[in-house]
Amino acid sequence: MILFILKRLAQIIPVTLGVTLVVFLIMQMIPGDPAIILAGEGASQETVAELRENLGLNKPLAVQYTDYIKNLLQGDMGHSLKNNQPVFEEITARLPITIELAFYSILITIILGLIAGIISAIRPYSIMDVGLMIVALLGISLPSFWLGILLMYVFSVQLHWLPVAGWESAKHIILPAVTLGAGGAAIVARMTRSSMLEVVNQDYIRTAKAKGLKGYIIILKHALRNALIPVITVVGLQFGSLLGGTVLVESVFAVNGLGRMIVDAIRTRDIPVVQGGVLVASLIFVFINLFVDILYRFFNKRMDLN
Amino acid sequence: MDKVTTTIDHSVLVNARKASRKKNLVSFLNKIKKNKAAVAGGIIILLYTLMFLIGPILAPYDPYDVQLDQKLQGPSLDHLMGTDDKGRDILSRILYGSRLSIGVGISAVFFGGTIGTLLGLISGYYGKWVDSIISRILDIMLAFPGILLALAIVSALGPSLINVTIAVGFFSIPMFARIVRGSTMEVKKLEYIDAVKTLGANDMTILIKHIFPNILSPIIVQASMRIATAILSAAGLSFLGLGAQPPSPEWGAMLSNGRDFLFTAPYMALFPGIMISILILGFNLFGDGLRDALDPRMKN
Numbered sequence: 001m002i003l004f005i006l007k008r009l010a011q012i013i014p015v016t017l018g019v020t021l022v023v024f025l026i027m028q029m030i031p032g033d034p035a036i037i038l039a040g041e042g043a044s045q046e047t048v049a050e051l052r053e054n055l056g057l058n059k060p061l062a063v064q065y066t067d068y069i070k071n072l073l074q075g076d077m078g079h080s081l082k083n084n085q086p087v088f089e090e091i092t093a094r095l096p097i098t099i100e101l102a103f104y105s106i107l108i109t110i111i112l113g114l115i116a117g118i119i120s121a122i123r124p125y126s127i128m129d130v131g132l133m134i135v136a137l138l139g140i141s142l143p144s145f146w147l148g149i150l151l152m153y154v155f156s157v158q159l160h161w162l163p164v165a166g167w168e169s170a171k172h173i174i175l176p177a178v179t180l181g182a183g184g185a186a187i188v189a190r191m192t193r194s195s196m197l198e199v200v201n202q203d204y205i206r207t208a209k210a211k212g213l214k215g216y217i218i219i220l221k222h223a224l225r226n227a228l229i230p231v232i233t234v235v236g237l238q239f240g241s242l243l244g245g246t247v248l249v250e251s252v253f254a255v256n257g258l259g260r261m262i263v264d265a266i267r268t269r270d271i272p273v274v275q276g277g278v279l280v281a282s283l284i285f286v287f288i289n290l291f292v293d294i295l296y297r298f299f300n301k302r303m304d305l306n
Numbered sequence: 307m308d309k310v311t312t313t314i315d316h317s318v319l320v321n322a323r324k325a326s327r328k329k330n331l332v333s334f335l336n337k338i339k340k341n342k343a344a345v346a347g348g349i350i351i352l353l354y355t356l357m358f359l360i361g362p363i364l365a366p367y368d369p370y371d372v373q374l375d376q377k378l379q380g381p382s383l384d385h386l387m388g389t390d391d392k393g394r395d396i397l398s399r400i401l402y403g404s405r406l407s408i409g410v411g412i413s414a415v416f417f418g419g420t421i422g423t424l425l426g427l428i429s430g431y432y433g434k435w436v437d438s439i440i441s442r443i444l445d446i447m448l449a450f451p452g453i454l455l456a457l458a459i460v461s462a463l464g465p466s467l468i469n470v471t472i473a474v475g476f477f478s479i480p481m482f483a484r485i486v487r488g489s490t491m492e493v494k495k496l497e498y499i500d501a502v503k504t505l506g507a508n509d510m511t512i513l514i515k516h517i518f519p520n521i522l523s524p525i526i527v528q529a530s531m532r533i534a535t536a537i538l539s540a541a542g543l544s545f546l547g548l549g550a551q552p553p554s555p556e557w558g559a560m561l562s563n564g565r566d567f568l569f570t571a572p573y574m575a576l577f578p579g580i581m582i583s584i585l586i587l588g589f590n591l592f593g594d595g596l597r598d599a600l601d602p603r604m605k606n
Contacts, residue, residue: 022450145542146579242451267465
């Protein structure tokens with residue numbers, strides 16, 4: 001197990017470096033002279049030259065990248081082109097909000113998904129099962145930005161139960177978290193159902209039934225535990241789309257998180273802020289994947305031992 | 307004389323592969339036909355394809371025609387889906403917009419699919435260090451969550467529908483490359499590849515004429531599933547104001563505009579959202595059916 005963890009950690013190093021390289025290259029991908037484009041229309045030659053100097057664009061590419069990595073290691077992600085604030089500070093202010101949103105969303109994904117999947121699997125092809133699976137199919141098909149607007153219309157505009165936008169109280173969290181978690185919950189529900197149905201046909205479940213164990217004990221103790229393994233992988237994979245999804249959901253509900261910061265920065269072509277935001281979100285994703293891999297391995301190992 | 311023998315052997319091989327492919331395709335289509343979800347999904351996709359092709363002909367009004375005296379009218383017989391804040395007919399805009407929204411999805415998948423397939427073919431066929439390098443590049447691309455890689459590209463190239471197409475296509479590359487790589491590795495081990503190699507065919511001919519046609523099924527399946535994601539991502543980027551720009555009737559952009567009128571004219575956001583959702587539902591149903599037809603073990 002330790003060897004596996006060390007091996008996975010070693011694999012992460014080139015990927016992390018690769019991610020930093022891609023993020024660094026965003027600036028180089030700007031068509032034409034990045035300094036002229038970022039300085040904006042009508043900027044004087046001195047301003048352009050100063051910006052080029054500040055961003056280090058007059059140095060060779062390899063030197064620029066080495067400088068970029070050196071600065072990153074010291075926690076320096078550059079300065080915003082719009083308000084000259086350090087990008088790192090901007091990110092540390094916004095990141096906790098996004099983490100909070102992601103946390104509640106994944107909670108909704110797991111809880112709703114597991115409950116719906118288990119109920120469906122207990123009585124397959126019943127009205128309840130068909131109904132839940134139709135809802136799950138809709139959950140996968142509705143774009144999060146539209147679902148967000150629909151929920152906002154029903155619960156904020158019509159019923160006045162929840163606030164339209166912002167991030168001040170617990171009430172503000174409900175709609176964005178449900179919007180972000182719904183798609184994942186639908187996927188987990190479908191995965192739990194199919195994985196449970198596969199498990200309940202196995203010999204050891206038949207043995208448990210023959211021993212006269214109660215239905216819910218068989219489901220919770222025997223079937224669910226083994227059915228959970230593929231579900232963990234799906235939940236892990238959901239983190240990626242969840243992090244990507246925060247960009248849209250934060251924009252719908254005017255939540256001042258990392259996702260909205262990236263979108264606002266793209267609109268104003270504040271490239272250092274975009275680079276910082278994309279880098280942090282991607283690195284979080286890389287490490288979550290590592291964690292999920294280890295967890296998956298741990299559960300699989302336990303099953304082998306059993 | 308030698309050359310003639312080579313040609314005959316070659317054509318026999320190719321014909322045998324073609325016959326086997328045709329047989330597989332017929333049995334595959336029969337399986338799909340029996341799957342209700344796949345048929346329902348297929349019908350939805352077909353209807354949207356029709357809209358894509360003849361939508362603008364059916365549009366009752368000019369989608370760009372501003373009629374301020376008719377702004378924010380609810381659905382009626384004159385305007386089945388109502389009018390927007392500039393008095394433009396929403397139905398006409400949706401019919402015209404289908405070309406943009408679906409077109410972006412198809413173009414992005416074509417772009418990402420072509421590059422991904424090429425990379426996968428090269429990686430799977432040559433193996434060794436070529437495979438290592440390409441696989442590491444793909445790992446890096448997959449290390450970006452969701453649409454963030456697309457966002458990064460749009461931030462550099464600037465907001466526009468074409469740049470969104472490039473960006474969304476770009477983040478589809480690794481999915482195609484992975485699948486093609488795996489299939490290429492399997493196919494290159496088959497005896498007929500050894501046979502064409504012995505007959506003196508070069509690498510390019512083997513890759514394009516003998517391997518590519520035999521790995522088309524997984525590419526097509528992947529493409530049909532990726533189109534939904536591509537349409538959704540492109541609509542999402544336009545919704546954020548990073549793709550189609552006003553007055554474009556792209557569905558994501560229309561939805562974004564409708565959001566500002568949620569209190570006074572909720573139908574403005576309702577109809578573009580329904581159009582995107584039903585399309586994605588169609589692709590999901592079809593995808594489920596495809597998966598069941600290809601892997602019966604998954605069917606419960």
